[in-house]
Amino acid sequence: MAADHKTARIGPNGKPVRPFVMPADLPGKLKVWRFIIYRRIVQLGTLLLFFGSAHWGWTVANEPVLIGNLSASTLLGTVPLADPFAVLQIFLTQHVLETEVIIGAGIILLTYTLLGGRTWCSWACPINMVADLSAWLRRRLQIKDRIILSRNVRYTVLALSLILSVITGVAAFEWVSPISMFHRELIFGIGMGWMAVIGVIIFDLLVLRDGWCGHLCPLGAFYALIGKMAPVRILFDSPSCTHCGECARVCPEPQVMNLIKATEAGMIASGECTNCGRCITVCPEETLCFGLRKQNGTGYESPQKLESHQ
């Protein structure tokens, strides 16, 4: 019934609304899953580079490949990398840091300023795999949210972690971060960090959809602010959009799928978009694609705007 109703609907561009249909054949499915597969390759690959360098002595030209963890590391024995948020917190404890870690933080900051801040969340953060698992289970078990929480709470948590770093004299988020805990213990040996991971799973599964990544995580909030002006964006071709809503249904941050704003900007302009690419693959009209922000901040021009020009 509902499906019939949907197919009968006509979109604002005059075309019939087509729902997303999962292809039956494997190649078709793989195409829909392509960004998830790429993301897992990047996430697990990064993890493997860290692990291999630490435990199996992986080297390139006699230099260890990637030493350290996501908080700070050294690439090929020369390039320092560091988590800019962690460095910011340490800086706020009023301690002078070595240049090495500051350069490292600069490199990572620049990378995500270009790639889109929360690209970190979808493509590198190890907790993303756990959160995606929770989200998948929750869909399977059809669990409803238990509480309502504003997605802006993460900015409060971000502010708190900076304030508490000043007050307590230790990097406030780094000391409780399930991300760091999980990643550190995957590489340097298991402790009780899995409890934090289980906590994220249970919270996301039973209490609130995308509860940790989409509502609380201050690192995500940090990168959302960093990535606001990033050139890499998901572009939105409004003339082809039938407002079927499939993109918002799969999006872990559905508030970024504001079609009015997207039409105006010609892209998903919010910094909270994690560039996971789910919307691209479920869109039946190929309205969405990865691309570079156009000059003056707009991608495609909306039809309304074009009319007003004439």
Place this chain on the structure above:
Amino acid sequence: MTAKSSRREFLTRSAQGIALAATGGLVWSYLLQQQAQAAPHAIRPPGAHDEVDFNAKCIKCGQCVRDCPYDTLKLAPAGDSVAIGTPYFIPREIPCYMCIDIPCVKACPTGALDPSLEVIEDSRMGLAVIDIENCLSWQGLRCEICHRECPVQNKAITVEHHPRKISKHAMFVPLVHSDACTGCGVCEKACPTEVAAIRVVQPELVQGKIGEHYRLGWTIDTPITQDFKPQQRVDEQPAPATGLDYLNQGDL
């Protein structure tokens, strides 16, 4: 009316938001305090600043752990007694073998391990202390293994004569000197007793301080501890007492 109630609602909601944030912040800072105080006397890698500065500066990346050629260092996992994610070592398991190029300090990107440490003998990871009730040498056996294993040979640990009550033979007992001991823990690793009778601890746990107002005239040029430096030698004779020296006057 509506303006007033919406303003009231706004104020109430703001207060609720602030209260929630403050509560969260308090719980969070309590957790941080607990964590930061966990095992404040863990044995840290060479060049580590004092615990407060070290806890603040360490980014918990584990590069020192990876670059330690003896697998001495570990990162404290969550739930450990040591502050989460920070490097430490247990000398009885694997001590620090005091590499002359100090790779762990070189690996540290933040400076939590002080890069100005250039000579490993200057590091102060801890201080060896001897439990003389369980030390074999102090029981009169010829052990002295700690003295022979000590990498700061004959400076950090010396062997001294000590008279014995029940026989004419002297005992040869090890003594630790804090001005040379780096706290590497090789002695603790080598100690043959069931539980090590020589152990590395943070100096402030065991080291006292004489205080500068004590003038130890017979050793005035000898520094007593790492910190003790007499300010000046008193060469002048005490001034003669004023008043009448009546006790020394007249006949006896």
